[in-house]
Amino acid sequence: MNHWSGYLLLIAKGAQMTVELTVLGIALALVAAFIAGLARVSRFSAVRALAIAYIEFFRGTSVFVQLFWAYFVLPMAGFDVTPLQAGVLALGLNVGAYAAEVVRGAIQAVSGDQRQACIALNLSRYQAMRHVILPQALPLMIPTFGNNAIELLKGTAVVSLISLGDMTFQAQVVRSQTGNTLIPFATILALYFAMSWLITFGMRHLERRVSFGLDGMRR
């Protein structure tokens, strides 16, 4: 069974790529989610319309189609993107659109009393959002963000189809070189599950951190 170590190394390299994609994708998704989510509750109807267009477009089409579009069509329009950039772009913007709705929902779930109190204290809109609304909205977002992060991790498998060497891609390589199907696919299934379990675990920890001191504030 000695020759398997080389193949396992290949899968480990793929796992590294999957982790990299997931982390970069989550970073982009978070930025996109907060920008679009805050724009979604803006005073200005033009800003709101723009945010709705972004959210509905990315939620309405499949991440797979978006990825292919980013990889094949953007270069023809003069933007040179590497497969990694295309993958991060498509995954981040796709999951960001879903997470933007979470941000909006959580902001709107903070009770009206809190808003009125902000007005009574003469806080500016920025101060109210920064110091009163968001700190209370954040704990509401975390559990759903966790689910979104897992969706993103699962989405990274799709990048193997644009020849990026992630875990799924390497498993295919191992399959075609050894002819063995069970070992590569069972291995990566287990690894994916371990990663998603890690995200769940981390999010639970984070949820306890951000809701510290907020007992009694939640309805």
Next chain:
Amino acid sequence: MEWDWSFVQQILPTLLQGLEITVLATLLGSIVAAIVGLAFAIMRLAPNRALSRGTSAVVNFIRGTPLLVQLYFMFYVLPDIGVKMPALAAGVLALGIHYATYAAEVYRTGIENVPRGQWEAAKACNLAPLQMWRHIILPQALPPMLPALANYLVAMFKETPLLSAITVLEVMNEAKIVANTDYRYLEPMTLVGALFLAISLIAITGVRLLEKRYSQPLQ
């Protein structure tokens, strides 16, 4: 790169043919998801601890791993251990089982929302478990679930392009073939995106209607 309408006219019939397979796969997959999901949900509520724990573990595993890898597993591993089936069947099965885990969650909430008194009344009337589920619990639990289930139907529709990875000739695969023979990616990829966006927007309107009709619990 210029947008070419005559090329669009030339490839549209092929893409629509692929769209037919996409819709077929979605519908068949949703039937599998509805049935298997119900089985998962009922097994999770089973009084037998081992059965309910085991089902939970399986559901969590399927939810935590990418659909693409599950598709590969169905397509490459099962034939090696003697289960042979056509690509479309493997795709429909993987898609259905993946979404069954999501449907199971919806069923569980729906079933738990049936008032306790109904369960007790069923027991008091000496109904067999099958009669209880068939005549008392499910008729009350199912209608409020419809919007959430329809949401997952839309999500599943957007995942069907993944079937192209296991050689099913659905719309994405047709687009890729067209793009590779003519080396024009702009029109096929954009058209696939537009088709998906159009159908999901229509479907989302349908979901909103369902929500209006069924979201209030039965009195």
